[in-house]
Every structure is written in C-alpha cells, then in structure tokens.
Amino acid sequence: MMLKIRIIPCLDVDKGRVVKGVNFVDLVDAGDPVEQAKVYDAAGADELTFLDITASHEDRETIFDVVAQTAEQCFMPVTVGGGVRTVDDIRKLLLAGADKVSINSAAIANPEFVRDAALKFGSQCIVVAVDAKKMGDHFEIFTHGGRKETGIEAIGWAERMAEYGAGEILLTSMDRDGTKSGFDIPLTRAIADAISIPVIASGGVGTLDHMVEGVTEGHASAVLAASIFHFGTYSIQETKTHMQAAGVPVRLA
Amino acid sequence: MAQINKMTVIIDYGSGNLRSVAKAFEHARVEDVLVSNDPGALKDASHIVLPGVGAFADCKAGLEAVPGMIEALEEQVINAKKPFLGICVGMQLMATLGREHGETAGFDWIGGEVVEIKPNDATLKIPHIGWNALEFVAGVHPVLQGFEIDVHAYFVHSYHFAAANSENVLASVDYGGKVTAIVGRDNMIGTQFHPEKSQQFGLAFIENFLKWDGQPA
Numbered sequence: 001m002m003l004k005i006r007i008i009p010c011l012d013v014d015k016g017r018v019v020k021g022v023n024f025v026d027l028v029d030a031g032d033p034v035e036q037a038k039v040y041d042a043a044g045a046d047e048l049t050f051l052d053i054t055a056s057h058e059d060r061e062t063i064f065d066v067v068a069q070t071a072e073q074c075f076m077p078v079t080v081g082g083g084v085r086t087v088d089d090i091r092k093l094l095l096a097g098a099d100k101v102s103i104n105s106a107a108i109a110n111p112e113f114v115r116d117a118a119l120k121f122g123s124q125c126i127v128v129a130v131d132a133k134k135m136g137d138h139f140e141i142f143t144h145g146g147r148k149e150t151g152i153e154a155i156g157w158a159e160r161m162a163e164y165g166a167g168e169i170l171l172t173s174m175d176r177d178g179t180k181s182g183f184d185i186p187l188t189r190a191i192a193d194a195i196s197i198p199v200i201a202s203g204g205v206g207t208l209d210h211m212v213e214g215v216t217e218g219h220a221s222a223v224l225a226a227s228i229f230h231f232g233t234y235s236i237q238e239t240k241t242h243m244q245a246a247g248v249p250v251r252l253a
Numbered sequence: 254m255a256q257i258n259k260m261t262v263i264i265d266y267g268s269g270n271l272r273s274v275a276k277a278f279e280h281a282r283v284e285d286v287l288v289s290n291d292p293g294a295l296k297d298a299s300h301i302v303l304p305g306v307g308a309f310a311d312c313k314a315g316l317e318a319v320p321g322m323i324e325a326l327e328e329q330v331i332n333a334k335k336p337f338l339g340i341c342v343g344m345q346l347m348a349t350l351g352r353e354h355g356e357t358a359g360f361d362w363i364g365g366e367v368v369e370i371k372p373n374d375a376t377l378k379i380p381h382i383g384w385n386a387l388e389f390v391a392g393v394h395p396v397l398q399g400f401e402i403d404v405h406a407y408f409v410h411s412y413h414f415a416a417a418n419s420e421n422v423l424a425s426v427d428y429g430g431k432v433t434a435i436v437g438r439d440n441m442i443g444t445q446f447h448p449e450k451s452q453q454f455g456l457a458f459i460e461n462f463l464k465w466d467g468q469p470a
Contacts (some may be wrong), residue, residue: 006384075276077450
C-alpha cells in the first residue's frame with residue numbers, strides 16, 4: 001500500500017512517426033505513434049514519454065497531432081520532450097492532451113524559463129531533462145545529444161532546477177545511453193539523494209536487473225527505457241514481475 | 254432520477270487538461286459530453302465535472318474570471334443537487350481554504366483546508382507522482398462500488414485536502430502518512446487523482462460517476 005515505482009517506455013518520434021518502435025507483427029502500422037502508445041497502455045505501462053526528435057522547425061507541429069490522437073485513445077499519463085522552448089509550446093502540448101512536458105536545452109539557455117513555466121502551469125507538469133556526462137571527478141551537463149558541453153556541474157544544476165520549480169528530473173547518462181550496460185548508478189544516486197523532487201533514471205538499460213538497480217542503488221523514483229521495449233527484448237509485464245520479485249514495489253496491472 | 258437529456262458538462266475555465274478529461278468521459282459512452290465556459294450550460298447538465306491542474310490560487314482566479322460561473326455552480330450543485338465531480342485542483346476547490354501560494358478561499362462545500370503534503374519519511378519525494386493504492390475508508394458509496402482494495406490511481410500533486418470531518422474522506426493513500434484521495438458529501442465527490450489518466454480503473458470510476466444519481470448511499 002504505497003507509491004509504486006514507475007516503469008516508463010519512451011518512444012522517439014520524428015516528423016510524427018515512431019523511429020525504433022516496437023516491431024509487433026500484429027500492428028497495422030508500426031510507425032504510428034498512437035498504435036505504439038496503445039500497446040503500452042494495454043500492457044500497463046505507468047506513463048509514456050514521447051521524445052520529439054524532429055529536426056526541422058516546420059515539421060514540429062506534427063507532435064501536437066500525435067499527442068492529441070494519443071489522448072483520444074490512451075488514458076494514461078503522457079510526457080512530451082524535445083523542442084520545448086516557449087510557454088506557448090507548453091500550452092499547446094498540454095491542451096493537446098500531454099500531462100507533462102520535458103524541458104532540456106531551453107532550461108540551459110534560460111533557466112528562468114523553468115521558473116516561469118512552473119509558475120504558469122504548475123510544477124507537476126514541468127520535467128527538466130538533465131543529460132550528464134562524467135568529466136574527471138564530477139558530472140557535467142551536455143546538450144545536443146551529448147555533443148555540446150556546457151561546463152555546468154550536474155548536481156548543482158539539478159538542485160537549482162528543483163528550486164526553480166521543476167516537478168521532476170529526467171536524468172540521462174550520456175556515457176551509458178545506448179550502451180546497454182546499465183544506468184550510471186553513482187550519477188543517479190548523487191542527484192536523487194541531493195534533491196527532494198523525483199528522479200526518472202534513463203540511459204543504459206540492457207537487462208531487467210539494470211531496472212532494479214536504478215531504484216535500489218540509484219534511488220530513482222521511476223525508470224525509463226526505450227530499446228529493451230522497442231526491440232521486444234522484454235515486455236512491460238516481464239519487467240514489472242522481475243522488479244517485484246527483486247523487492248521493488250510496482251503496480252501489476 | 255430520470256434525466257430526459259443526459260448531458261455531462263465539463264467546465265472550461267482555462268485550466269488543465271480539458272481534452273484528456275473530455276476524451277475519457279466520451280470513452281465512457283455517455284450520450285453527451287459538453288466542454289463549456291458558459292454558466293448557462295450547467296442548467297441543462299445532468300452531471301457536472303470541474304477539472305483543474307496547477308495551483309489552487311490560479312485555478313480559483315481562473316474560475317472567478319468566468320462571469321457567473323461560481324454562482325451557477327452553487328445553484329446547480331448545492332441547490333439543485335446535481336451529481337458533481339471535482340478532479341485534482343477541481344476537487345481541492347471544494348475546501349474552505351487553500352494554502353498554496355498564499356491563502357485563497359475555496360467554495361467551502363466540504364470543510365477543510367488544502368495543505369502541503371508532509372510525509373513523515375524524509376526520503377519520500379514531493380510532488381507525490383505516480384500510482385498509489387487506494388484505501389477506501391468509508392462505507393459503500395455508489396460511485397465506489399465494485400472496486401477492490403488495492404486498486405491503483407494516478408496522482409501528481411504537492412498539496413492535499415485535509416478534511417475537517419473525517420466522514421468526508423472516502424479514500425486515502427499512504428505516503429508517509431495518509432494523503433486524501435477521494436472526498437465526498439451528498440451529491441458531491443472529488444478525486445485528488447486523475448481518473449482520466451488511471452487506465453481501466455479510472456474509466457470504471459468515471460462510468461460509475463455517470464450512473465450516479467447524486468444520492469450518497
């Protein structure tokens with residue numbers, strides 16, 4: 001009888017189409033984000049995250065459609081990240097049916113944007129995405145998928161974002177992302193222990209034990225993964241059953 | 254209570270995830286769902302829903318900015334006793350007073366204050382975000398029929414409804430102490446969680462609400 005650890009699948013969306021989606025044979029259109037969202041909804045995913053990786057400005061509008069169509073058919077919490085730069089972007093996403101937005105580069109360019117957004121829409125819908133990389137004996141924030149360094153120290157940054165009104169931190173280890181070698185536990189733990197808002201751990205999941213470790217050792221409140229679900233390596237149900245067996249409280253649908 | 258035209262009105266006052274709420278109600282197969290900022294629409298409503306996300310003070314101000322809406326709510330919910338559902342901040346507004354961003358008067362339909370959640374375990378994070386198991390603490394309420402102990406609902410909030418009278422708390426969750434999940438009195442019910450985001454349980458809850466005639470038991 002307590003709050004459960006959230007298992008969050010993430011879908012990368014480019015110009016309104018899923019890239020790296022679950023390749024279920026029974027899907028009529030595997031590139032349709034709404035079809036994919038329905039699969040995760042039915043599987044009992046605790047939340048869903050869309051990461052909009054659309055590069056060109058003119059194609060950005062497609063994400064609003066994706067969110068609106070998802071909200072018509074999926075009755076689960078949805079977060080949208082990628083390209084969230086203005087109060088107007090946030091308003092449009094929330095009106096389309098998103099529950100939370102994830103702010104990344106825009107927070108670094110202008111930290112006050114996070115404060116404004118939290119005041120306007122409430123902390124509960126403002127997630128700040130923190131992409132961190134180990135630099136010597138500490139962690140620093142990177143942008144542009146880990147290519148651009150900012151020189152900002154990660155723990156202090158997360159503390160500052162929490163103070164500015166972020167409701168959650170989506171923490172991705174740029175060293176681990178895509179490696180399947182597990183979350184960066186020291187990074188996750190350092191940030192989760194430093195701030196009083198929830199941390200979603202991301203980047204590096206390859207096995208179900210990694211999911212468990214993010215919580216038991218990394219102290220994350222939620223674990224986000226893309227590849228292990230996309231490629232059908234594990235289902236949401238298998239993940240939850242495994243985590244429960246390891247003593248992590250989960251919601252078994 | 255036979256309604257000739259059964260219509261649910263979801264109040265639009267510039268706050269929240271109206272679209273998600275409307276879609277969930279439409280999914281629950283009611284004949285009519287109307288999202289409206291017209292206080293006059295409440296007259297024709299069989300059921301009234303007040304959503305709300307964000308801060309208490311902002312939501313109250315948003316509602317006050319719609320001329321005649323609070324008066325129409327009083328008339329239809331308190332006097333005409335139509336079944337009313339408040340969701341998240343829409344539920345909190347039923348309280349006497351909100352303490353988020355200063356003190357703001359609520360509708361005072363259910364005595365109590367909306368206060369910060371203070372878990373007795375310092376490792377518990379605020380906001381309280383995610384799926385928590387409901388503990389139904391009252392007797393059988395028509396809207397809560399058929400739900401087992403241990404059903405989970407989706408929460409995302411930092412403040413909760415501290416009811417003056419424990420009889421008005423229909424369910425709570427454990428988060429370093431009791432956090433109010435559902436309040437109710439007469440023809441009014443309110444959820445701190447988001448039924449529109451609580452998958453099968455949430456939709457079943459909405460269906461129950463839509464079948465409800467407003468009698469508490």
